[in-house]
Amino acid sequence: MSEEATVVTITGSFGIVQIEEARTRLQDALASHRQVVLDLSTADGIDLAGLQLVCAVHRAALEAGVKFSLSLPIRSFLADCARIAGFSSLVACDDGGTTCLWTEAAADIVGEDAND
Numbered sequence: 001m002s003e004e005a006t007v008v009t010i011t012g013s014f015g016i017v018q019i020e021e022a023r024t025r026l027q028d029a030l031a032s033h034r035q036v037v038l039d040l041s042t043a044d045g046i047d048l049a050g051l052q053l054v055c056a057v058h059r060a061a062l063e064a065g066v067k068f069s070l071s072l073p074i075r076s077f078l079a080d081c082a083r084i085a086g087f088s089s090l091v092a093c094d095d096g097g098t099t100c101l102w103t104e105a106a107a108d109i110v111g112e113d114a115n116d
Contacts, residue, residue: 005035007071014040015047022050026057030066039071046081055087058101070101 006029010022029036038054040046054070061068 001032001034003034005037005067006033007037007039009039009042011042013045013047014043014050015045016049019049019053023053023057026053027060030057030061030064030068033066035067035069036061037069037071040078041071041075043075043078046078048085051082051085051087054101 008022008025008029010018012018014022026036026038036057038057058068
């Protein structure tokens with residue numbers, strides 16, 4: 001397993017239509033690297049399937065001992081979608097939620113982007 005972090009970039013819409021390709025890319029990254037960063041900076045949309053995939057990959061990373069994170073800053077529409085879907089109030093991670101990507105603390109790390 002490579003010690004070097006790898007970045008998986010999602011461009012355009014991140015939803016049900018793109019899930020299979022994204023899942024495969026993220027699983028491959030988790031299998032071969034100790035650090036994986038999901039870059040959604042060029043994503044222009046996300047749906048519930050995309051949010052659920054992010055959580056599933058995060059849980060798989062925790063189980064595998066792989067560090068998984070979102071690239072920062074998190075675009076405001078992503079944080080808004082997670083909050084509206086109820087993800088920011090969940091404590092669903094196996095570690096009691098201390099590293100949950102969608103907690104209010106994580107949602108506060110939102111960058112200013114002119115496109116939102």
